[in-house]
Amino acid sequence: MSPLTWSVPALLLALVLAVSGVAKVRDPQSTRESFYTLRLPLRLTRSAAPWLLPWGEIALAGALLLTSGWVQALMAIATVVLFAAYLVVIVRASRFPEKVECGCLGKLGLGTVGPVTIVRNALLLALAVATVVDALRHGSVIGRLLATDTAGWGWLLAIAVTVLLTGLMTYASGGSRGQDSTEPDADELADYERRPTPSLWLTDIDGDRHNLLSLSMQQALFVVYANMGCGACMTVIDALPGFKAANPELAVHVLVQVYDEAARSRLPADVPVFVDPDLIFVQFFQLNSPGAVLFGADGMLAGGPTYGSGPVLSLMTDISEALAEAREGAADLTGTEIPQ
Secondary structure: OOHHHHOHHHHHHHHHHHHHHHHHHHOHHHHHHHHHHOOOOHHHHOOOHHHHHHHHHHHHHHHHHHOOHHHHHHHHHHHHHHHHHHHHHHHHHOOOOOOOEEOEOEHHHOEEOOHHHHHHHHHHHHHHHHHHHHHHHHOOHHHHHHHOOHHHHHHHHHHHHHHHHHHHHHHHHHHHHHOOOOOOOHHHHHOOOOOEOOOOEEEEOOOOEEEHHHHHHHOOEEEEEOOOOOHHHHHHHHHHHHHHHHOOOOEEEEEEOOOOHHHHHHOOOOOOEEEOOOOHHHHHOOOOOOEEEEEOOOOEEEEEEEEOHHHHHHHHHHHHHHHHHHHHHHHHHHOOOOOO
């Protein structure tokens, strides 16, 4: 096999890393959510790692093509380590009890973890190993590209067209699946009508049952439905402590289907938890995770149900702004002044 042929694994991996890195840079929130979904250590997830990862991928893509000598070999070995780590994480995630969506190659690689994902990552790891062999035997990739003849460039062009067509076909077929059809549209939110709070029963982590209507009549109640295998849920969960502290008028609760070790370690200690093993609450309000409903103290729904991290966070913002305005109005009515 010619040295030019040996450069193909590095070229393909550079393309994969560049596309993945750019996709992550354009949507950094999805990268952090993927860390949550794949159950990586919380210390790592909440660090700068999700932000640094795409820039590392882009830098590695360039280094595979532009370096030479021991630096090239070192970059090739780093590629093997990266894709080996991706493979280990994916194999581990495939054994989770719930289905997991992986975005380890950015939004373009988003999909449910399964045998196809494992095979894909194994092939990428095999290509990475080939880049190490290539770096040790043939040296600089860019040097070979600059020295190749017309026939060589024609061969590389044929490979590039094949890769491009495959990518376009994959993107087109996945486009409709990638659209989030679960979130309510703007017209539905604009036509929101308040409904009576149902008399459902909720169970806390100690096994005690609470009537939803009675709870909400005592204090306005904000309930967030979350799934520990959902990265978008953790984005909402991370925002709850601040939301709860800023809005003491509300009782804020998280609702989960199973309260296990993952839930204990990931949910805020100061936010009470309800458990809904049969998903009665979820089905009644037709929620997906993350989802949220605000119950007013007058026995009527005051916000939601809504689902998706963006709409739920927007609802939380709207609630905070409305309560802040109410506080200001109450202060103006009482004529409270700060003593001089």
